[in-house]
Amino acid sequence: MFINIIHTMAKKKIEISIHSYGLYTSWQSKGKGIPKPIEFTTDIPITPDVEFGYVLSIKNGRREKITYRTEQPPFKDANGKVMPPFTGMEHINENSYLLFLGDTVWDPIEDKAGRWRITAYHKGKVVADKVFNLFIRP
Numbered sequence: 001m002f003i004n005i006i007h008t009m010a011k012k013k014i015e016i017s018i019h020s021y022g023l024y025t026s027w028q029s030k031g032k033g034i035p036k037p038i039e040f041t042t043d044i045p046i047t048p049d050v051e052f053g054y055v056l057s058i059k060n061g062r063r064e065k066i067t068y069r070t071e072q073p074p075f076k077d078a079n080g081k082v083m084p085p086f087t088g089m090e091h092i093n094e095n096s097y098l099l100f101l102g103d104t105v106w107d108p109i110e111d112k113a114g115r116w117r118i119t120a121y122h123k124g125k126v127v128a129d130k131v132f133n134l135f136i137r138p
Contacts, residue, residue, distance in 0.1 A: 012060040016120070016127040019098060021054035027100060034100040044116075044134045046109045053102015053118055054130050061092040067121045068101050073114035073134075101128075109136065 023044060024035035035051055044052045056066070070086040077083050090099055101120055105112045113136050120128040 014061045014064055014122065015057075015059040016061070016066075016122060017057050018128050018130065019055040019057035021130055022052065024051040024053065024100070024102065027051055027102070034098050035102075042130065042132050044132050045137050046105050046112055046134050048105065048107055048109060050105050051102060052104075052116075052132055052134075053100060054128065056099045056101065056120060056128055058092055058097040058099060060095055061097055062095045064092045064122065066090045066092065066099060066127070069119050069121075070101075070103055071115075071117040071119075072103070073112060073116070075111035105134065 020037045020040065022041040023038040025038060026049065027035035034055055037055075044050060058064075058066070067089045068087065072083065072085070074082045086103075092099070101118050103116065103118070113134050116132045116134055118128075118130055118132070119126060
């Protein structure tokens with residue numbers, strides 16, 4: 001008599017947490033590294049090219065997807081239309097992964113002041129949410 005025994009290993013549950021947040025060094029989106037934190041804060045003084053956001057620490061995430069959404073003050077594009085929230089998706093290629101979700105400020109800086117919210121989702125569920133207050137120094 002032949003008995004076929006199949007051992008299945010349950011996939012470990014993905015773990016996602018905010019590793020750091022605030023002001024960061026400049027980041028090149030095509031590079032492999034992530035920016036380094038300068039200051040942990042949600043109050044961001046606006047200067048051209050300031051980099052802000054958060055880094056997610058993702059464990060057991062290989063082959064998973066993280067979607068994200070950035071809501072910003074109602075500034076206009078080059079055609080005079082109010083910019084909609086920015087959305088995107090990141091494919092996780094490693095079991096232990098650091099993912100930077102953030103934004104930068106460009107000229108004119110005056111219309112970028114206000115509340116910026118960056119939300120990350122895994123399978124439709126919010127896994128990280130941070131609000132940043134961008135302000136112009138007097």
